[in-house]
Amino acid sequence: MSQKVLITAGASGVGRAIAEAFAEAGAQVWVADVDAAALTACPEGWRRSEVNVADEASVAAWFAEVEAAWGSLDVLCANAGIAGPTALIEDVELDAWRACLAVNLEGAFLCSKYAAPMLKQQGSGCVLITSSTAGQYGYPNRAPYAAAKWGMVGLGKTLAMELGPHGVRCNVICPGSVEGPRIEGVMEREAAAKGMTRDQVYAGYASGTSMGSFIEGRDIGAMAVFLASDAARLVSGQVIAVDGHTVNPDPKA
Incomplete structure (x- = not known):
């Protein structure tokens, strides 16, 4: 029997x-996203829902739909x-801090709560x-993001302990620098903040891994x-980096 899989932010990028x-x-794939246009562009065989993972009512409604279907x-x-x-x-606005944690950490919490x-x-x-x-x-200059992502590691390890007795596993995947629009925006902002060019920042990110490369x-x-397969049936509570092996998280080009 085919697996039933939910993916948040599944209409573009890594998702x-x-x-x-x-x-x-x-x-069987069911993607959730806030981008209605991107959802429309997904393959017809995928189930699709417009969901804001930072809003509990939106998440609850989605899971009710999933359970019914x-x-x-x-x-x-x-x-x-x-x-x-x-x-x-000292330059991070509180609203920006809260927004970052709401989507990253609270979004993972809410979806896990209902799953x-x-x-x-x-x-x-x-x-x-x-x-x-x-x-x-x-992660210098990225305090909200780093705090959220560290919190997600703690959430994942705790879920593994809570769900393991019920035969359910939880693992955390830690991507490195993934080629695509998001990292391009990050690099442009970092270049401006550090007085560097985008290419210098890119080279620094890549040289910070032993394999000298971004990932896809x-x-x-x-x-x-x-990790979702039977081949990983006893892999749980793990934090697994897919990053070309980071050796220097803040390299200087």
Whole structure:
């Protein structure tokens, strides 16, 4: 029987790559996103819902829809996130801090809260939380983002302990620098803040890994499919970086 998989922020970027990987593996895919246009552009075979993961009513309504349509659930990919501001801590506005934590950390919490009863009732399945290598190291000029991503690691490890007795696993995936529009925006803002060019920032990010490279969304998708498979049946509570091996989280080009 094919897996039933939910992916938040699944209409574009890393989320879409995760959805594509599961679909290629034969799973039933249901993506949630705040971008209605991006949802419309998703493949017809995918279920699609416009959901704001930072709003509990929106999340609750989505899970009610999922339960009515599917009745069970195998995999939750709590993937939604925003970059947040790029600034020194004294220049970060409280509203920007709260918005970053609301989408990244509270979004993962809310989706896990509503997925847990379905997974526990089934007695199997897994939660996959997309954190970041910013959840493993300090990250200058990105305090809200790093705080949220560290919090997601703690959430994932705790979920593994709570859900494990019910046969449900939870793991945290920590992408490094993923090629795409989001990291381009981050690099442009960081370049402006540090008086550097975008290419200098890019080179610094890449040289901060032992493999000297950014990663692609499909690399995250492949890891998600593996962690949700029987091949990873006893892998739980783990924080797994897909990043080309970060050796210096704040390299200077």
